[in-house]
Amino acid sequence: MNTTTHTATPAKLRNGSWGARVQGAVAKGDAVTITAKSGKSWTATVDAVVWTDGQVSLVATSSLDRPSAGSNWARSASRRDRSGDCNCRMCMSGSECLCERDWS
Numbered sequence: 001m002n003t004t005t006h007t008a009t010p011a012k013l014r015n016g017s018w019g020a021r022v023q024g025a026v027a028k029g030d031a032v033t034i035t036a037k038s039g040k041s042w043t044a045t046v047d048a049v050v051w052t053d054g055q056v057s058l059v060a061t062s063s064l065d066r067p068s069a070g071s072n073w074a075r076s077a078s079r080r081d082r083s084g085d086c087n088c089r090m091c092m093s094g095s096e097c098l099c100e101r102d103w104s
Contacts, residue, residue, distance in 0.1 A: 005043070008032040011058055013050055020044065023058045031059065 008020035020034050026046050035041040044061035051058045 005031045005033050008034045008044075008059075010077055013058065014061060017060065019050065019058060019060045020046075021067055022046075022059060024057065025052060026057050027061060029092070031064070031073055032059070044046070 008022040011021040048060040
């Protein structure tokens with residue numbers, strides 16, 4: 001992995017997901033600091049180089065600063081309503097709640 005952190009801006013990829021536009025060439029595993037127009041910035045890792053011309057690269061990334069949307073944290077948080085009760089499909093149908101183990 002390259003120890004240099006590249007600067008980047010957010011970019012919508014053709015598959016509909018968000019990635020980054022990086023000045024220069026990058027490789028899978030490189031760290032990039034993505035800065036939005038609002039000034040918010042975060043660090044991400046390059047998962048794949050989608051396109052490059054040697055001067056600019058479009059890359060798929062995964063954030064190092066927060067859990068991914070597919071993590072257990074995101075799934076368990078979405079199961080709870082504001083009262084703290086579980087609202088998963090199993091519980092809403094009256095079945096035994098099997099997802100409580102993720103809440104600890």
